Amino acid sequence: MKKWLYVSTFALSLALVGCADQEEKGADKEIQKEEVAKQDEAADTSTVKKEEFQDGVDEEAFQKALASFPTTVPEKIVTTSVPLTEMLHLLEITPVGVPTSTNPIPSDFDSITKIGSPMSPDLEVISSLQTDLILGASSLQSSLDQALQGMNLPTAYLPTDSYDDLKLSFKVLGTYFDKEDKVNEILQNLVAKEKELEEQAQGKELPSVMLVIGTSDSFMVMNDKSYLGSLVERLGADNIAKSVLKAESTYSPMNLEDIVVADPYIVFVLASGDHGANEDKFKQEIEKNSAWQQLSAYKNDKIYMLDYSIFGVTSITNAETALTTIADYFYK
Template identity: 30%
Template sequence: MMLKKQALLILVILSLTLAGCGGKSQPVNQPTQAAAVETEEAKPDEKDVGETPDNSVEIPVASDTEESDKNNDEGTQEAKAPSVSVTPTPAAPTAPVAQPTKFRLVESDGTVFERDTVPQRIVILSVPTAIIMDTLGIELVGITMTSRTLPPRLADLPEAGMPRDPNIEVIKSLNADLVIISTDFKQMNKAKMEQHNIPTYYISNQLYEDTFKSIEILGKAFGKEAEANQLIRDMRARENQVLNAAKGKPAPKVLILFGTADSFLMQKSNTYAGNLVAKLGGINISDQIKLSEVSTGNIPLNIEQVVALNPDIIFRISHGTAEETQQIYDKEFATNPIWNAVSAHKNNRVYDLPMNLFFSNSGLQVIDSLEHLAKLMYP
């Protein structure tokens, strides 16, 4: 009897042992998709094998005899992990490859001035352009010779000659990588500047709108667009006030005289002062005078035609020494009786215009010039 009990006990132990061996789960391959996107924080430490990490997926293990027999029958079939839905983490945005920034200016005749970098040592042979650049915060190293009053930062700059005659030696000593000159002087300077390998840009600054274009193109080229746009907005606001005040008023007939110590010229609407008169709605009688030859903006005075066209207003601009020219003007109008037949003279509407505003394009002061003329034309 005792032997039977012992044999039965041995059979039970063997059965339990076999059941335990058959119930062990087969090795589970790691799901490749999940492994590719799991972070280091989601992986269990080696010392914690057997525990279920918070971020991992628990795989059920067969524990009864029926599941054990099924696994044994399938032999080489591997246990499959349950499907895991993973949202991929977006890749960090890749910064665009920086392209070389080109410095680019285009002249009025279509000539393109281009450099790989923004010039740092700039010489300006134009007072209005120099003042624009100074106002935009663009540093200069040299400026044209002038008798005009300049802002403090420009007044102490080395003088590099005049637009008619740039001082090549000074420009080279300043290591200038850009010289800016008015287009009026391109033909007389182009060959010389190229001969000395001096990079030169010729800017249009003759007429009223040229100033706004200069502000815009220089601001864009030198990375000062915000400053340029604000400057233009302020000037346009003043311009609109002037034009609105003149709207609907009778257009006066105007004669613009440009005087020197030797002669008097009449200015047409393609000159700076003539352009301002036209913008204000004035009628420039010089535009109506017929000439046998092609003329520029300044034409010789023809007093007989002036009397025939009979201007309501005469504007006088002095060239050279203002005081000397002023005396010549006064003598001419006092001693030549033909002027008495002109309405402007009879009605005391002969005005001398300040040189700083009207001798040539006054740069940022063009709006001051416009306001000054408007007060005289539409009192």
């Protein structure tokens, strides 16, 4: 009887141990499932976060530009660039000096000291402002550095010539001055617009385009290095200055014989009486040279005059409008 009781007790113990093992294994499996679910959720969250901050800015160029700024964030900034002045305004950073320009400066900065034109600022005025940093456009760096020789004033330069330049420079300034939230807000709006326009373009053949700018004495074609050219390139259209004419300079003299052969479907003309030739002068150009009338753009009424205030000056504020306007012409 005792033997039977011992065997029964032993069997019961084994059964209980087995149940405990099963319960423990089941619990382990549940824990594993929870861990996997958490990892998947974290991965999904990470993916979303990564997608949220894909602003299209070249990381290497961004880090290089950011590294060119002083270690100590300056309190008194003078800017010699209109596009960079606009960016400072968006970031709620008030400089002590801004450029004098026919191009618009934020009205909130009307009372700020004017330091002269971007190409030849008044060095005496700049020096009197006791600035901690002169912020200028990369395109004018060599001339400004030469003018500032011997003045021992810190400088930083950012590119402002193209659409991608604007995004890069805005991100650099926002990061440097700890204004990432504002930068992300604006850049994400631009990225959203880019994606929207890309979706519109799917399945459509974008037209060949020629970009023309009026100077004081002639008209020139613009390649992809110009602001307008960078917008056209971003939208994926063919700029004949780059693809056919092989123009290496941002602005190149027009050769109508080559243009007639290239036969662009759309011609965008950037003309302003304040900055060179106006619309009337371009019409005179067409009338005096019959080659223009051979173009498909002329025959199909696809020659468009663009607003200089939107396309003649690089502007992070107007970038979304500029992209949308050009895209609308493509889809007409």
